[in-house]
Amino acid sequence: MDAGPFTDQELLAYLDESLSVELMSQVEESLRHSDSLRVRLAQLSRQRDHGAHSVGEIWRRNHLSCPSRSQLGGYLLETLTPEFHSHIEFHLHQTGCRYCAANLEDLQAGLSAASTDKERRRQKYFQSSAGYLSAKKADR
Numbered sequence: 001m002d003a004g005p006f007t008d009q010e011l012l013a014y015l016d017e018s019l020s021v022e023l024m025s026q027v028e029e030s031l032r033h034s035d036s037l038r039v040r041l042a043q044l045s046r047q048r049d050h051g052a053h054s055v056g057e058i059w060r061r062n063h064l065s066c067p068s069r070s071q072l073g074g075y076l077l078e079t080l081t082p083e084f085h086s087h088i089e090f091h092l093h094q095t096g097c098r099y100c101a102a103n104l105e106d107l108q109a110g111l112s113a114a115s116t117d118k119e120r121r122r123q124k125y126f127q128s129s130a131g132y133l134s135a136k137k138a139d140r
């Protein structure tokens with residue numbers, strides 16, 4: 001078996017885990033059977049580390065419409081203009097951009113961790129103020 005039908009770009013995206021699930025598993029499957037593909041991937045990976053290929057650059061070339069991370073954050077917090085909000089919504093749901101979906105998931109996890117913290121602090125506050133109220137006379 002030869003190096004498979006994959007382009008350098010696809011293999012780089014594979015390294016970056018930004019391929020579609022389907023393509024990811026195709027590449028993985030081919031890697032299992034093809035020494036030459038493994039060699040090619042290793043070469044690409046080295047070249048990439050040396051800056052010959054910048055995945056971000058390649059990605060930007062192909063995904064010019066990707067919102068930035070802070071724009072995605074604004075999308076989550078609903079602080080964007082309605083036009084921009086629906087632009088991002090379209091990008092996420094119609095183009096099914098995995099890169100942005102992963103970014104969004106990451107941001108969402110950060111946000112919900114933050115709100116869990118806030119919730120915990122609030123509970124603590126209520127508990128301690130309840131404690132404070134009942135102990136108020138003794139304290140003062």
Ligand SMILES: [Zn+2]
Pocket residue numbers: 063065066067091097098099100101
């Ligand atoms: Zn995107």
